[in-house]
Amino acid sequence: MPIDPNAAIEITAFQWVPPGAQGLVKDLRVRWALEEAGLHYRVRLIGGDRPPGYAQEQAFNQVPCFRDETVQIFESGAILQYIGEKTEALLPRDSQGRYRAIQWICAAISSVEPFVQFRALLNVVFADQEWAEPAKPTFEHFARLRLQQLSDRLGDKPWLEGDGFTIGDLMMVTVLRIADRSGQLADFPKLAAYVKRGEARPAFAQALNDQLAVFAANEPQVEEGAAA
Amino acid sequence: MPIDPNAAIEITAFQWVPPGAQGLVKDLRVRWALEEAGLHYRVRLIGGDRPPGYAQEQAFNQVPCFRDETVQIFESGAILQYIGEKTEALLPRDSQGRYRAIQWICAAISSVEPFVQFRALLNVVFADQEWAEPAKPTFEHFARLRLQQLSDRLGDKPWLEGDGFTIGDLMMVTVLRIADRSGQLADFPKLAAYVKRGEARPAFAQALNDQLAVFAANEPQVEEGAAA
Numbered sequence: 001m002p003i004d005p006n007a008a009i010e011i012t013a014f015q016w017v018p019p020g021a022q023g024l025v026k027d028l029r030v031r032w033a034l035e036e037a038g039l040h041y042r043v044r045l046i047g048g049d050r051p052p053g054y055a056q057e058q059a060f061n062q063v064p065c066f067r068d069e070t071v072q073i074f075e076s077g078a079i080l081q082y083i084g085e086k087t088e089a090l091l092p093r094d095s096q097g098r099y100r101a102i103q104w105i106c107a108a109i110s111s112v113e114p115f116v117q118f119r120a121l122l123n124v125v126f127a128d129q130e131w132a133e134p135a136k137p138t139f140e141h142f143a144r145l146r147l148q149q150l151s152d153r154l155g156d157k158p159w160l161e162g163d164g165f166t167i168g169d170l171m172m173v174t175v176l177r178i179a180d181r182s183g184q185l186a187d188f189p190k191l192a193a194y195v196k197r198g199e200a201r202p203a204f205a206q207a208l209n210d211q212l213a214v215f216a217a218n219e220p221q222v223e224e225g226a227a228a
Numbered sequence: 229m230p231i232d233p234n235a236a237i238e239i240t241a242f243q244w245v246p247p248g249a250q251g252l253v254k255d256l257r258v259r260w261a262l263e264e265a266g267l268h269y270r271v272r273l274i275g276g277d278r279p280p281g282y283a284q285e286q287a288f289n290q291v292p293c294f295r296d297e298t299v300q301i302f303e304s305g306a307i308l309q310y311i312g313e314k315t316e317a318l319l320p321r322d323s324q325g326r327y328r329a330i331q332w333i334c335a336a337i338s339s340v341e342p343f344v345q346f347r348a349l350l351n352v353v354f355a356d357q358e359w360a361e362p363a364k365p366t367f368e369h370f371a372r373l374r375l376q377q378l379s380d381r382l383g384d385k386p387w388l389e390g391d392g393f394t395i396g397d398l399m400m401v402t403v404l405r406i407a408d409r410s411g412q413l414a415d416f417p418k419l420a421a422y423v424k425r426g427e428a429r430p431a432f433a434q435a436l437n438d439q440l441a442v443f444a445a446n447e448p449q450v451e452e453g454a455a456a
Contacts, residue, residue: 055377055380055381056381059335059339059377059378059380059381060335060339060374060377061377062339070323070324071323071324071327071328072324073327073328073330073331074331074335075330075331075334075335075338075339076334077305077330077333077334077338078327078330078331078333078334081327081330082323082327095298095299095310096298096299096300099299099301099306099309099310100299100301102301102303102305102306102309103301103302103303103306105305105306106303106304106305106306106334106337107287107288107302107303109334109337109338110303110305110337110338110341110342111287111288111290111303113338113342114338114341114342114345114346117342118342118346126366129362129363129366130362131359131362131363131366134357134358134359135357135359135363138354138357138359146288149283149287149288149289150287152283152287153283153284153287
């Protein structure tokens with residue numbers, strides 16, 4: 001779907017983030033789900049200085065927020081469910097299928113993401129801290145444990161519940177991309193292939209392209225003479 | 229509700245955990261929601277050695293799993309939603325109210341719990357690691373930031389969305405109890421009072437009592453002569 005300034009659905013996204021975070025910011029999850037569902041949306045860009053009152057929309061000053069004629073919410077896990085309700089393609093209608101998809105959303109954000117995210121941060125945000133290097137084996141241990149358990153559960157199935165892609169897979173793939181970018185999937189070929197299957201979906205490619213286009217258009221200008 | 233061995237709903241719980249974890253294990257969330265909803269349930273106890281095939285029920289070898297005549301799922305966030313669907317008392321029926329409750333479940337498990345949990349672990353599981361002490365200021369910083377943002381958002385309201393308690397509050401209170409037990413709420417009186425309001429609900433008291441009763445009944449025996 002082309003971004004549509006008159007769409008009823010609005011999401012927030014950051015105007016620019018450093019290259020290490022580009023392609024991983026959480027509005028990608030929502031853009032991807034909207035593309036899968038074939039829903040038009042508009043984007044409200046948020047800068048480093050958040051607009052006044054933004055914490056009333058997003059309690060933790062992050063992105064994305066989501067609004068349409070009916071709801072105003074944040075947390076990508078909740079937004080994905082709301083979008084999933086609009087199309088059986090993302091969220092099965094039978095109770096078992098429905099709650100398995102929701103289960104995998106929760107597993108992704110609660111049982112996998114914290115471990116791979118903290119491990120990834122040790123190489124980036126925390127890299128200059130004296131404790132980061134000695135802490136690595138411990139964080140590595142916990143991240144690898146969860147990745148191994150997830151790999152065992154996925155097995156040779158294309159998606160977590162078999163042949164049908166759901167919002168649970170969508171969320172899990174975006175979480176595993178954090179691990180992938182920081183080299184954590186090197187020993188988990190089944191998870192690496194699962195990520196590739198997700199990234200091969202046209203809706204993913206469109207969503208990633210649209211997120212990256214914003215950052216390219218808002219690249220901070222190097223000041224005159226700064227290169228001298 | 230008394231625990232009912234013939235109930236259709238079954239949850240799994242640990243037979244015993246060390247005192248530091250007692251009252252915080254995640255089956256408490258589900259027991260509490262079931263009490264609020266007035267639903268009978270039975271408990272299947274899981275030991276340190278998981279039963280064969282348990283990873284097929286719970287991919288990460290944790291508790292609780294949940295099953296009834298209709299679904300078999302894990303992840304407390306998903307289970308709370310399933311229980312919430314059964315009673316308007318926990319999950320509003322209008323879209324805005326419904327997705328705000330789901331939003332707060334996701335916020336609790338994704339935007340708050342990882343930070344307060346890792347901070348708490350530095351005092352316990354990681355306490356004997358050389359990097360734990362120097363890492364504390366960083367983890368303290370992130371945990372306090374999230375707690376302050378949550379406190380600001382809660383303000384003087386009794387519950388996160390105002391007067392009505394939802395499964396979002398239920399999940400958030402259980403997450404904040406992790407922070408509370410490790411002393412992280414000392415500077416956040418609004419959050420401490422919010423936890424107290426949750427704990428004052430009769431359904432919470434019953435759920436906590438039922439979890440602790442299992443541990444008391446399965447206290448590991450000190451071997452003869454071990455005290456000598």
